[in-house]
Amino acid sequence: MFPLSASIVSVLQPFACLFTAPTLAHLHVLLTGTLLAQGPRTVTAALRAMGLSAERRFERYHRVLNRARWSSRQGARILLGLLLGMLPAQVPIVVAVDETLERRKGVRIRAKGMYRDAVRSSRSTVVTCLGLEWICMAVLVPVPWSTRPWALPFLTRLAPSKRANEAAGRRHRTVVELTIGMVWLVSRWLKQRRWILLGDGSDSCIQLGWEVLAAQATLITRLRLDARLFAFPEPVPVGRRGPKPKKGGVLAKLATREEEARSRGEEVAVQWYGRPKALRLLSEVCLWHTPGWPPLPMRWVLVVDPEGRLPTQAFFTTDLNMAPARVVELFVQRWSIEVTFEEVRRHLGVETQRQWNELAIARTTPMLMALFSLVCLMVYRWRERWETLPRSTGWSLKSHATFSDCLALVRRTIWAEDIYVNSTSEQDRLLISPDRLDRLLEQLAATA
Template identity: 40%
Template sequence: MLTLPTRIIHVLRHFETVLSERVWEWAKVLVIGAILAPGERTVAAILRVMGCANEKHYQNYHRVLNRATWSSRELSRRLLLLLIQLFFPGNEPVIMGIDETIERRRGRKIAARGVYRDPVRSSKEFFVKTNGLRWISMMLLTPIPWAQRVWALPFLTVLAPSERYHQQRKLQHKTITDWAWQMILQVTRWMPARRLVVVADGTYAVLSFLLKVSRLPRVSAIARLRLDACLYEPPAVRGAGKRGRHALKGQAQPKLAARLNDPTTSWKKHMVSWYGGTKREMEIATGTALWYQSPIPPVTIRWVLIRDPNGQYEPMALLCTDQQAEAVQIVEWFVLRWTVEVTFHEVRAHLGVETQRQWSDLAIVRTTPALLGLFSLVTLFAHQLLGGQPFPIRQAAWYTKALPTFSDTLAFVRQHLWPSTFFSVSSYEGDTVQIPRVFFDHLVETLAFAA
């Protein structure tokens, strides 16, 4: 039976009623083992690191993922509400990022596997394809007090199979924006009273998607906008007694690409929060328009043009479905989207995403979202263990580190789990070996920072 720190137990108690009492005991071993295990996050590797290599009923731990009855959606809801309670206690807008990632997997038994563009290996000159699973993840973009920066904390991840997968099963295909719309709708039902800002890249700048989002109360979307988008003025006021159908749009506005070189464009310089936690002076032009392309009804947006006076960054355009939003705020919210890419990198480097080996459809659907959610759970554990105290950053004579990263956070949590999990059980005197405290601390530190 696991013996865990009290503050970690308090976090886990928010989730234990989603599973039955028996399955919960097995699930806790998988969760703690996934944090402690270096390298692959297979069930076998987790059982070994937890000292359960001789467990005769090892199949019970596999069945937590491939057979047991529990709702991953309910776990997502509880994780989100707990994150909101700790990091967004007020009434300020809740900022969320949404993006997709490819989990590189091979194997004929993986039914949802498809062929996609590899975003990591591809570039403007080369197009690289990869076999794998496509996941769409929604993350809470929140400042972490002890890290002094914004992190993207995953809480809801869904599998988005390819069009061929649905055609073979005679199912209606769902695009990326279809999945994103359902995820946003689900989150609004979980938090009906909070204002929600969803930040995405250009993949989600789709009129049908933005139209549905704009009709939701207290929800707005920010995405990258094409410089050649067809923007229009609102339609003129219809005269009394005039027959015919109402106009959908007014006069065409200049293309944003033309506005970049137009001397009449009104540019204003602003100091904005930029990538890497820096401040940078940028030139911003903004306005409102109708984005229209038949047969989709027009969507009212605020467009924002961004230009670097030093020429280091290429000009880009953003859109926001909230016309009342400030241009500088839109830019700073969009910049936070980069933390989503950082999280995708961290879960691959430190939490073993792409190393799991399940073939069961149910286990596949559950495992990757669980590993992404483990990023948020580790952050919660560290937040509770610190209790408002400064983060103890690992230092060396040749390297001074100012702020903790996720690898430091994971090691900090491991340092509390190793002693309590493996050295707190009483043993017979003949089975124990006394070691100096310095050596014990060095051993725990080495295990905690293992890759």
């Protein structure tokens, strides 16, 4: 085995406190091999990429995932601190949360369930798939090699199905309940710093709104057009006995105020999924009420397209003073986490791992998600290479880099430090050992 890349070791150094020395060395091999491997990201594929096909004690690398004692939660805390160092000054902390489906099947995978496959489903057809559901939190970072902020994952949690929890004798916790636990965890890590949470339709509930407010954060997500909205209660006269009213009169449903938004709404130009778009926004502050929970004060924003190409949508925020255009622009940035999910599947092999052990399953996918952020962190430290980062060709000109460009740069750096480490500038040609040449050719010949 060759010496590990100095670039990889420097990025992984803050995590050294979580592992013993042998486990850390094995982890370095697994992560470096995962970056270099093509195709499925199994432990054996990582070992082949590192030139360890003849390793007789290969089970030691499996033990990093299925037996070794280390805390993935503490690793997420360290990674969050590193990612916050990438944020420019005065840029607010914005965290996107979303669920993603990992298509997996097998008798020994106990946490699996039947879920809606958002990629294969459409508005008219719902496709369900057997797999694992993950809740992922990612920091939105404005990277210098792209025009849009990237969603860099730092905390990923498995959400077992209801049937799996019942079979294990555990109380089933919904996605919202698990998300609330993650919100309090992040708030504790940020030490009461203000931050913004971007959710989707599944996060549109009063319970999550109250918990986010208690954690000193701000929630921005979708709002149903038929939500029950109420005015604020009138002041109670002095000396009046009895319970105080918690809400005022009933307000009209947002579904009935579309024409009002078209005529009276403020016309603004916002960045709508990468391009400027003129929209009309109607916004007010009121109370949102659901039986069983106290009314939640919030600001709703009704969005209509003057051209009629986009369906009418509604969003809300728990920050009553936030500008309506700011609410829309922040929610649109949440789409970056969907891009991240696609990139980790295409380039980092999510859904190709083959672990059956419960602990290994709970660790592998979060590690692949975190590896996406570590690659971006490595590229962020190589400022001198940003200008040449996009890989353009004669028939395709790229003005901005993508994750494939970042991963290619990391791979080239690792290969260069490995193959040419013993070469000198006085030689006319570069000599490569037969072992390293065979390994390089094997990787170049492998299919993606």
